[in-house]
Amino acid sequence: MTPSALTRAFRGVRWYLRELTDESAYERYVAHLREGHPEAEVPSRRAFERMRTDRREADPRQGFRCC
Incomplete structure (x- = not known):
């Protein structure tokens, strides 16, 4: 394999x-x-992840499952 193929x-x-x-x-x-x-305003990565987690926990149809 060539280097470009490996890179791809x-x-x-x-x-x-x-x-x-x-x-x-x-x-x-x-x-x-x-x-x-x-x-x-663009939220920070941490704020985005918190917002996403809160949304999943609030709505079980979003795919958040504990078990």
Whole structure:
């Protein structure tokens, strides 16, 4: 395999894992805010994760399960 093919393979695996674990959710949210709501303040990563967790805990249909 050439170095460029290895790089592409690594990037593909990295993208897949980030999507699988929802690691890229914050980046998608920031892009959404900047595109659709440019006047809105962008929350910090920590505030975003707290907001997301609170939303999941408040609505069991959002996929939050303890057991």
